[in-house]
Amino acid sequence: MNQYYIGVDVGSVSTNIVLMDSKDNKKLSEALYIRTNGQPLESLKDGFKILKDKGYSSEDILGVGVTGSARVLIGNIIGADSIKNEITAHAVAAIDVCPNVKTVIEIGGQDSKMIILREGVVVDFAMNTICAAGTGSFLDQQAFRLNIPIEEFGEFALRADEPVRIAGRCTVFAETDMVHKQQEGATKEQIVAGLCEALARNYLNNVAKGKSIQEPILFQGGVAFNKGIKNAFEKELGVQLVIPEHFNVMGALGSGILAKEAIHETNKPTIFKGFDIMQKNHRLKRVDCRDCSNACELTEVTVAGEIVAKWGDRCGKWQK
Amino acid sequence: MQVKITFPHAGEYYVVFKDLLSNLGYEVVVPPPTSQKTLDIGIKYSPAQACLPFKITLGNLIEGIEKGANVVGMIGGKTGICRLAYYSEMYQKILADNGYQVELLAVKVKKEFWVNVRKHHPTLTLRQFMKTIRDFWQKLIIFELIRERSLELRPYEINKGDCTRMKQRFLRELEQTSESSRLKALKQEIIKGFDSISIDTKRNVIKLGLVGEFFLLIDQFSTLNMEEFLGNNGVFLKHSLRFSEFFVGSLKQKRFLDNYLPTHNNKVYKLAKKYITRPIGGHARESIGEAIVFKQKGYDGVIHLYPFSCMPEVVAGSIAPKVSSDWGIPILSICMDEHTGQAGFQTRLEAFTDMIKRKKYPSTAVDYKN
Numbered sequence: 001m002n003q004y005y006i007g008v009d010v011g012s013v014s015t016n017i018v019l020m021d022s023k024d025n026k027k028l029s030e031a032l033y034i035r036t037n038g039q040p041l042e043s044l045k046d047g048f049k050i051l052k053d054k055g056y057s058s059e060d061i062l063g064v065g066v067t068g069s070a071r072v073l074i075g076n077i078i079g080a081d082s083i084k085n086e087i088t089a090h091a092v093a094a095i096d097v098c099p100n101v102k103t104v105i106e107i108g109g110q111d112s113k114m115i116i117l118r119e120g121v122v123v124d125f126a127m128n129t130i131c132a133a134g135t136g137s138f139l140d141q142q143a144f145r146l147n148i149p150i151e152e153f154g155e156f157a158l159r160a161d162e163p164v165r166i167a168g169r170c171t172v173f174a175e176t177d178m179v180h181k182q183q184e185g186a187t188k189e190q191i192v193a194g195l196c197e198a199l200a201r202n203y204l205n206n207v208a209k210g211k212s213i214q215e216p217i218l219f220q221g222g223v224a225f226n227k228g229i230k231n232a233f234e235k236e237l238g239v240q241l242v243i244p245e246h247f248n249v250m251g252a253l254g255s256g257i258l259a260k261e262a263i264h265e266t267n268k269p270t271i272f273k274g275f276d277i278m279q280k281n282h283r284l285k286r287v288d289c290r291d292c293s294n295a296c297e298l299t300e301v302t303v304a305g306e307i308v309a310k311w312g313d314r315c316g317k318w319q320k
Numbered sequence: 321m322q323v324k325i326t327f328p329h330a331g332e333y334y335v336v337f338k339d340l341l342s343n344l345g346y347e348v349v350v351p352p353p354t355s356q357k358t359l360d361i362g363i364k365y366s367p368a369q370a371c372l373p374f375k376i377t378l379g380n381l382i383e384g385i386e387k388g389a390n391v392v393g394m395i396g397g398k399t400g401i402c403r404l405a406y407y408s409e410m411y412q413k414i415l416a417d418n419g420y421q422v423e424l425l426a427v428k429v430k431k432e433f434w435v436n437v438r439k440h441h442p443t444l445t446l447r448q449f450m451k452t453i454r455d456f457w458q459k460l461i462i463f464e465l466i467r468e469r470s471l472e473l474r475p476y477e478i479n480k481g482d483c484t485r486m487k488q489r490f491l492r493e494l495e496q497t498s499e500s501s502r503l504k505a506l507k508q509e510i511i512k513g514f515d516s517i518s519i520d521t522k523r524n525v526i527k528l529g530l531v532g533e534f535f536l537l538i539d540q541f542s543t544l545n546m547e548e549f550l551g552n553n554g555v556f557l558k559h560s561l562r563f564s565e566f567f568v569g570s571l572k573q574k575r576f577l578d579n580y581l582p583t584h585n586n587k588v589y590k591l592a593k594k595y596i597t598r599p600i601g602g603h604a605r606e607s608i609g610e611a612i613v614f615k616q617k618g619y620d621g622v623i624h625l626y627p628f629s630c631m632p633e634v635v636a637g638s639i640a641p642k643v644s645s646d647w648g649i650p651i652l653s654i655c656m657d658e659h660t661g662q663a664g665f666q667t668r669l670e671a672f673t674d675m676i677k678r679k680k681y682p683s684t685a686v687d688y689k690n
Contacts, residue, residue, distance in 0.1 A: 070663075084670075085667045085670040085674065086671075087667070087671030088670075088671060088674045088675075121678060121679055122675045122678065123675070124644075124650065124675075125671060125672075127667075127671075
């Protein structure tokens with residue numbers, strides 16, 4: 001009888017779910033990568049349905065961890081044992097895969113991160129600030145514009161003989177620059193390779209900002225699939241990047257490991273509410289608490305007519 | 321004409337400023353608490369490149385004027401090297417352009433303040449004026465005591481929300497207390513009140529210092545309730561600059577002393593000198609120097625907050641990584657703008673506190689839920 005920990009990463013572009021063997025972190029029985037499409041609840045519902053259809057039972061789940069931008073919402077609904085930010089989750093997963101990792105480059109849909117580790121401890125990190133240039137969404141849009149499936153983007157870049165220079169600081173200007181280069185006769189391949197280099201440059205200037213990038217370097221997140229970006233980074237930095245086996249679900253893997261740690265440390269059974277919780281009818285409501293002058297805005301979740309979670313209060317009264 | 325005065329919010333400091341102005345004889349119109357609506361109004365009437373504090377305070381003023389005010393109090397007035405000095409002119413012009421005919425009153429520790437107040441209230445004597453200022457000062461100090469105690473104790477509180485409730489209770493009492501003779505007793509009650517909160521001192525708490533743009537460090541609307549979020553995540557918070565210090569910071573005499581005598585600011589300037597040699601406006605020099613002071617005092621990290629497009633703090637933010645590696649103190653620079661979504665901001669704060677906690681307490685349990 002196999003038992004599992006579930007790790008969920010609900011991000012802006014994709015919702016990832018991993019089913020990790022309880023005895024071996026490296027053994028992933030399932031790794032789902034589902035497009036979020038702006039609806040985190042729906043995508044998770046689909047994911048849980050797939051797992052249930054494959055014959056996994058809620059009783060075999062020992063713990064659940066959630067990360068990603070919708071972590072509080074999802075964690076409260078499904079009953080998560082660990083609700084943690086993406087930096088911690090990605091770092092934990094990276095250490096598990098490669099214990100002596102010194103740098104993690106993670107590029108997702110909306111966020112790009114750099115994590116610096118020494119001896120298995122995070123010592124520094126950085127995230128992109130206000131601008132989304134240099135993230136996966138930017139590439140997604142440009143691929144759409146050039147009419148190239150995003151999956152083939154990397155191949156296109158590798159085929160280019162000489163990339164064109166594209167301004168990468170701002171996506172809007174990058175787009176203008178790209179159009180102008182197209183009109184000057186640059187090929188699709190050259191433009192794609194130029195975009196990859198622009199993204200790598202933007203990342204190193206705006207996120208890394210002169211941090212000491214030492215090997216081994218793990219490159220994770222959905223964008224790691226893109227060989228053109230990997231190439232651009234290696235060219236710019238003059239070092240090799242390692243892409244872990246489960247690069248696109250590293251956040252989910254990390255939150256699964258965190259759930260395992262949480263269960264081991266607290267010695268309590270999981271509070272997971274089962275796969276079926278997502279199949280029931282959900283209602284999200286914003287309510288104002290009028291019990292004191294704080295007038296906190298609460299989020300209330302009702303599943304099949306019953307209030308299952310309420311949060312957003314400053315006093316802790318509703319978070320049970 | 322009846323003189324009705326309004327002024328922008330800065331956190332909950334209206335409690336003391338309301339009292340100051342009403343004791344001087346004004347009818348005070350406190351604008352409604354800063355809300356999304358305030359920000360929307362501010363954005364509508366501000367130039368796009370103005371910073372977040374400008375937009376919020378302008379929104380406050382318009383909301384106050386719509387409640388009937390005809391004089392606008394500008395805390396600090398035309399001081400400072402950065403755009404702040406220019407703000408009072410901007411307010412006046414924008415307000416006039418949009419049909420709000422109001423007078424501007426600079427609220428600061430200068431002779432100019434006395435002269436202008438005297439114009440509105442010819443019967444006011446200098447003696448009364450000085451007494452009002454003294455009472456205001458006393459109240460400001462008590463206000464800061466309440467604020468600081470709540471920040472220090474929140475990470476240790478056993479019943480979540482105790483510190484917030486205690487803070488609100490005492491702020492209400494402070495607001496209602498106008499006779500100065502009661503203030504001393506109130507101070508004792510506050511000390512006792514906070515001491516009575518049940519705390520767990522064995523928690524893995526980390527100490528963070530706050531530096532950066534002054535308004536953002538106070539205003540909890542624009543920083544999305546950062547103080548409570550961090551407090552509940554086991555962070556002991558300390559501000560680099562008190563309002564009272566900001567208020568007298570523009571005094572020529574004080575600036576003179578800071579340049580030549582071993583005051584706190586003098587120390588800060590000396591520490592910052594390697595990175596910023598002269599004042600460049602705002603609190604850029606202080607942000608750098610105070611970050612180093614926090615390191616020397618044994619703090620675990622520093623959070624540097626600044627509004628988008630704030631020149632002095634952008635400079636400080638670019639120097640921060642160098643300071644961080646020279647002195648071995650983690651610094652998180654966060655830029656705030658009109659966004660009100662909490663997720664991204666809280667992710668950064670949480671990741672920062674997590675990083676420090678895991679370094680400081682490697683073998684002990686970390687909270688898995690925050």
